[in-house]
Amino acid sequence: MERLPPLNALRAFEVAARHLSVTLAADELCVTPGAVSRKIRELEExxxxxxxxxxxxxxxxxxxxxxYFKSISRLFTEVREATSRLGRRSQRQQLKIRAYSTFSTRWLIPRLSDFHDRYPEIEVSLTSSLEEVDFDRDEIDCAIRLGEGTWRGANSYWLVPNVICPVMSPKLPRADAPLNAPEDLGRYTLLHSLARIDDWGDWLRSVGETGIDPLGGATFQISSMAYAAAIRGQGIAMAQLFLIEDELRSGELVKVFDRGLERGRFTYYLLTPSDRPEKPQVTAFREWILARVIGSDDASA
Incomplete structure (x- = not known):
């Protein structure tokens, strides 16, 4: 393998060639002109x-x-730019978050611009998965999960009240099927999410309705699909109210009955690893999200 030229000598040549001056090269390199001349002679030899x-x-x-200068100057420029990029990257902090698709698209992502404005040095990497969180296995810094508030190896922070209620588009055809009581739902298509397949059954039991099939109707992979179908008048969805606040305000969706089911401790939590010091970017995100959600003063579970 051919040897590389002496790198200090190559650097002296590049600077001297750029300035066409040994004196200016010495100033840039913080050495004497004689030292620059010696390095150039070393390279020439x-x-x-x-x-x-x-x-x-x-x-x-x-x-x-x-x-020779034309060739190596390009290389020095690439080295400078690569070093600059590396330096900028080392000053940034990456925050890896895992959350459910519907929570991410309907609640978190619309608010993330505020987090970016407050913490421009933090790069957010947001992924989605239904798998159980394992901070020892997964390359994530924090997660947003649905549960009772207790997870192995994790601190949990209560985020929002989890209230579910039937919703529909005000344009849903219902001329021959009035909606005066829960039993009237049997005349309509119920929209389900595979991620929350028990919601209809839980709500129907809470209002004492046993004559309706809680699994009948149309089924979608995630809740946001069911909400989209409801907006388009394809049926009645069981919604988590905090995720459809915009549609309720705009009138795209309305509550079928003003009878919601509060799930208590079964709700969304922010999870962070409990067996390691909290990273600064995790602290920033935890404080930010708790300040943005309803009930942000609740302590960790």
């Missing part, structure tokens, strides 16, 4: 080619020196 024409208090590149 290595390549066995004159690189400069020396004049009285001035230098000029030889034809070979000019070609």
């Amino acid at each position: 290595f390549v066995d080619t004159p690189l400069f024409v020396r004049g009285h208090q001035q230098i000029a590149l030889t034809a070979e020196g000019a070609d």
